[in-house]
Amino acid sequence: MERVLGDRKAVLVLLGPAMLVYTLVMMIPVLVSLGYSLFDGNAITGFSYVGVDNLTRLWGDEQVHQSLVFTIKYALVLTTTQVALGYGLALLYVFVLKRASSLIRTLLFFPIVLPTVAVALMFQKFFEIAPNTGPVNEMLLALGSEPMDFFGSGMSAFWVIILMDLWRSAGFYAVLLYTGLVDIPEDVMESARMEGASTFQMIRHIIIPLSMPVLLSSLIFSINGTLKVFDSIVALTNGGPGTETAPLTLYMFRTSFSYGDYGYGASIALLLTILSLLFTIFVFRSARRDVTEA
């Protein structure tokens, strides 16, 4: 085996096709997209070179500012809540429910396999005010409150999106983190217990540090997924009311394909790529520091 892997040609034959496919389907489109940001036009009209005009336009575009703020707010709130809730559930599975957790795990994991559009339609109906009154507004009415147009203001629409995505994804993160927690050696836990460590001390000094790698992966998964959110918002609010819940991805999509401005759309994509990269580096760095401290 060592001889085979030591042979450069063998490595090339084994990795070559995969690298070729990866380059063709990932790297070339990324580079082409980067190139588009230097051009103006679309597939119908053709392209003309505009240099860095599209990139400088990003700074003065109020819609970019609004979408950027929304994207970051959405990513931070959802990442924090879904990983925290997922971690809480994982702790519940391992330390409380133990072997009996499989049914709960399956039930909570179930929403992630449902089609996003179906889930969005369900939440639209839950929070509907007209033409029919949805269950949430029915509840408000039963409690004597006025019904509320949840999709009529940016703030309430934002929280409905968060609630929906949290419902969809918490079970997934719970399973992901559960796999990290079950790997913690039982003897370490046992000896800590015998030393008289409290539950809080166990979580603080043993469970969190030892599950840090999977926690870190979850955070990176989550931050990158939430920064690139598209389908759930399009299906639930389509960026509305107005453009108050429009993330960068939706603005990028509209700019490229509705407004026919591929170059500026590619510039927004570049901004999103840089944002994802910065967040990933930030998460990596902070996690490295934490592990050292622990």
Add this chain to the structure above:
Amino acid sequence: MNTWGTRRRRRSTIVGVGLAVASLTTLAACGGSSDSASGEGDPEAFSFLINSENTNIPPVLESLAADQCSAENDALPLEIETIPQTQLDQQLQLLAGQDALPVSFAAGNTPELVKTLDEAGQLLDFDETLTDLGVIDDISPAAISTIETLYGGFNVLPYQYNIEGFWYNTELFDELGIAVPTTWDEMVDAAEQLDAAGVQPFSASGEQGWPLTRLVSGYLFRELGPDALQAVADGDAALTDPEYVGGAQAVADLGEQGWFGQGLGSIDYDTAVNTFMSGDAGMLYMGSWVLSNFSDEDLNKIGNDSIGYFPFPDVEGGAGSAEQTPANVGLPMTFSAKQYNSEVGDWLTCISENWGAAALEVQDMVSGFTVNSDVELDPLTREVSDQVAAADSSVLWFEALFGAQATNVGQTNAASFVSGNTSAEDFMSTVQSALDSE
């Protein structure tokens, strides 16, 4: 040993190249375009892409395919594909970029996109084609003139020729003693009376947005004159000018009273029309294409006899008049220049000769095609038909002269300002910014 090594190297090279070719073949199969997409004018079907909200045109085409155009349909079968209107523009741009537009299709949400497609050689020149086919006389010259003004050439077909205005529930108006409004103030009074009687005064789709922006343009045309939005498009005026903001404010004032009902931003097109047809709303601003909805007896609970029409009322002291009727050809339908061949030409001939009568018979739809046979019309359709014939001059709509971005921004933000979430001033400023960036 050397021989073995060489063989092994050869075998590795062969395997490597083989795998690379296999990968490339797979990729080529995934990303390649078929002959039918290359625009050779050899379509296998009379493919027709239309926005799913349009429920008027497909039934007429299907009726033609089954009856008058059955021979053409046997040669080139009709295949209808629908797509939500909000996704139509991007679909057209992607297909046009690959010369893969269907034989016939809805030509986009903005005149600007139609012009772009035309300039790129994607659209059929109907002036030339219909003249060659000998059916140019089947299209009304007024409709051709409207199309040329809006789209820069005769590049779309007038499957619909619409006027827009307010449809009202005559029974409710009679019951409450409300006279048909001729001025904006009278309409506001009528709304007040309806509201006091527990009836929602207006029904509109905030999800679509355009039924609201057209109230703004209607007000501006009546107050500032029929060229109000041309001045904005030409840069001689801005939507942020006080008189323009005033127009948006007049519509926002209606919303502030709650006269459009709850959850305006969630109300889709069908819900808006059904609310009016079920008698829950007193007035509906809509184009005459809505007549086909009214002709559905299952959904139209109030009945055609209880529906009347009045044009967008005057604004007292304004420069425009109610005689300047908003007119259009609906969301325009066109044909691909790349897919055109003699079989498509046969279809086009048959459509030109029969559309006018079939549209009236099947959908109560007034079109820009001549009616080549006797058709019995119900009184409301007759009234609209007469109104179309009598219209002296026409005006466009809010976004008609704007590009795709300003159109989208206007329509997606309309419900927000009418619901009071943003101010009329902010709304006009947002649309003006989008216009400036185009």
